[in-house]
Amino acid sequence: MRTQVAIIGAGPSGLLLGQLLHRAGIDAVIIERQSAERVLSRIRAGILEQTTVDTLHAAGVGERLQRESIVHDGINIVYDNQPHFIDVRALTGAVVTAYGQTEVTRDLMDARAGSGLPTHYEVEEVWLEGMTGSKAVAHFQQHGETRRMECDYIAGCDGFHGVSRRSIPEDRLREFGRAYPFGWIGVLADVPPASPHAVTYAHHARGFALCSMRSLTRSRYYVQCPSSDRVEDWSDARFWDELALRLDARTAGELITGPSIDKSIAPLRSYVAEPMRWGRLFLAGDAAHIVPPTGAKGLNLAVSDVRLLAEALIEHYRERSDAGIDSYSQRALRRVWKVERFSWWATLLLHTFPDTDDFGRRMQEAELDTLTQLESASRSFAEHYAGLAF
Numbered sequence: 001m002r003t004q005v006a007i008i009g010a011g012p013s014g015l016l017l018g019q020l021l022h023r024a025g026i027d028a029v030i031i032e033r034q035s036a037e038r039v040l041s042r043i044r045a046g047i048l049e050q051t052t053v054d055t056l057h058a059a060g061v062g063e064r065l066q067r068e069s070i071v072h073d074g075i076n077i078v079y080d081n082q083p084h085f086i087d088v089r090a091l092t093g094a095v096v097t098a099y100g101q102t103e104v105t106r107d108l109m110d111a112r113a114g115s116g117l118p119t120h121y122e123v124e125e126v127w128l129e130g131m132t133g134s135k136a137v138a139h140f141q142q143h144g145e146t147r148r149m150e151c152d153y154i155a156g157c158d159g160f161h162g163v164s165r166r167s168i169p170e171d172r173l174r175e176f177g178r179a180y181p182f183g184w185i186g187v188l189a190d191v192p193p194a195s196p197h198a199v200t201y202a203h204h205a206r207g208f209a210l211c212s213m214r215s216l217t218r219s220r221y222y223v224q225c226p227s228s229d230r231v232e233d234w235s236d237a238r239f240w241d242e243l244a245l246r247l248d249a250r251t252a253g254e255l256i257t258g259p260s261i262d263k264s265i266a267p268l269r270s271y272v273a274e275p276m277r278w279g280r281l282f283l284a285g286d287a288a289h290i291v292p293p294t295g296a297k298g299l300n301l302a303v304s305d306v307r308l309l310a311e312a313l314i315e316h317y318r319e320r321s322d323a324g325i326d327s328y329s330q331r332a333l334r335r336v337w338k339v340e341r342f343s344w345w346a347t348l349l350l351h352t353f354p355d356t357d358d359f360g361r362r363m364q365e366a367e368l369d370t371l372t373q374l375e376s377a378s379r380s381f382a383e384h385y386a387g388l389a390f
């Protein structure tokens with residue numbers, strides 16, 4: 001097999017890159033470890049920045065998004081039993097959009113299948129070679145057969161546990177990170193959302209809680225839990241009781257509960273690998289960095305990497321200029337670090353840490369007052385939440 005760009009991973013990063021390249025007339029083949037059904041069964045992000053929505057429209061996959069998504073003008077921050085609305089639209093002129101990662105992925109898969117483009121699912125034993133040579137090669141096994149794909153470039157879009165980042169020699173890669181001493185247990189349920197027009201973030205001595213949604217009839221809720229907890233520790237009843245305890249009385253009173261249709265625990269971590277390019281290999285999305293989910297940035301950051309990478313590859317093939325690919329890592333990382341900072345800060349502000357003492361709690365409360373009462377602080381938050389400019 002031979003292609004121009006071999007894409008490792010059919011998550012949102014890999015599929016979006018494939019779609020943007022296809023529309024520019026560049027050949028790409030995607031290989032994915034899981035089946036398509038398994039990729040679609042992972043419940044993850046749900047809030048899209050305006051630039052993410054614009055990029056999906058530019059990729060030709062905005063039609064269902066336009067029809068089915070729900071626009072949020074702002075967010076609620078709950079603490080001390082009171083909700084505070086941050087009006088993102090009034091402060092920035094921008095909005096965010098509720099539309100699940102699963103739906104984004106499905107739209108991209110459908111577009112790819114509709115164009116007859118090749119995606120190889122359920123591949124195993126992927127290994128990459130030739131990144132610093134005259135051509136790169138992705139080797140893999142599929143249904144027991146060994147296959148070899150030659151290409152000009154490899155896009156490592158294979159998430160945090162993928163093979164791409166690990167193909168960079170240790171002495172060429174710097175890693176930075178934090179593990180947080182808690183996780184989020186998330187529940188998906190077919191009940192109307194508690195706050196259908198704004199995500200609610202709650203800070204409480206018992207721990208953080210979050211009310212989000214996928215549609216007007218499907219809700220997504222999270223509560224902070226110890227890292228050692230397992231899903232079996234959390235019956236639906238325990239989850240709903242704990243969520244209600246962490247919300248303001250009004251939101252808790254209006255909460256409609258029901259059986260969970262998905263329940264999972266996600267660890268929280270911050271992580272960045274530098275650089276995001278090694279020879280013919282480029283990293284994008286979770287393959288290069290992880291943000292804690294506070295602030296809903298993971299998917300949006302993946303999309304902004306992919307946009308930069310697609311532009312750089314298009315410039316290379318169309319204009320025979322390597323300026324974009326040579327500056328990709330540096331340009332992407334400038335943005336990555338700003339978003340890492342926001343997600344880290346929002347995590348420190350809103351969660352209860354095992355070592356949070358009375359002083360630390362008062363500092364969090366004072367910062368929450370500043371955030372909700374000082375317009376310059378609300379505006380800075382809103383600008384980050386709505387999405388930083390490129």
Ligand code: FAD
Pocket residue numbers: 008009010011012013014031032033034039043044045046047101123126157158159160161162163164265266284285286287293295296297298299300302
């Ligand atoms: P991924 O979605 O991880 O896709 C990578 C793909 O590569 C996967 O399909 C994987 O199977 C495939 N792959 C891996 N290894 C190989 C290999 N060797 N060969 C071929 N293919 C391979 N963000 C938010 O904003 N809000 C959230 O609530 C939220 N919740 C999350 C919950 C969890 C459990 C996780 C893990 C992430 C969550 N995120 C959330 C982050 C967000 O979902 C990610 O930032 C986003 O999925 C990144 O997309 P990606 O395509 O870069 O990586």
Ligand code: DHB
Pocket residue numbers: 044045046047199210212213220293294295296297
């Ligand atoms: C969702 C996840 C987040 O991390 C967040 O900050 C907002 C919403 C969600 O899954 O809908």
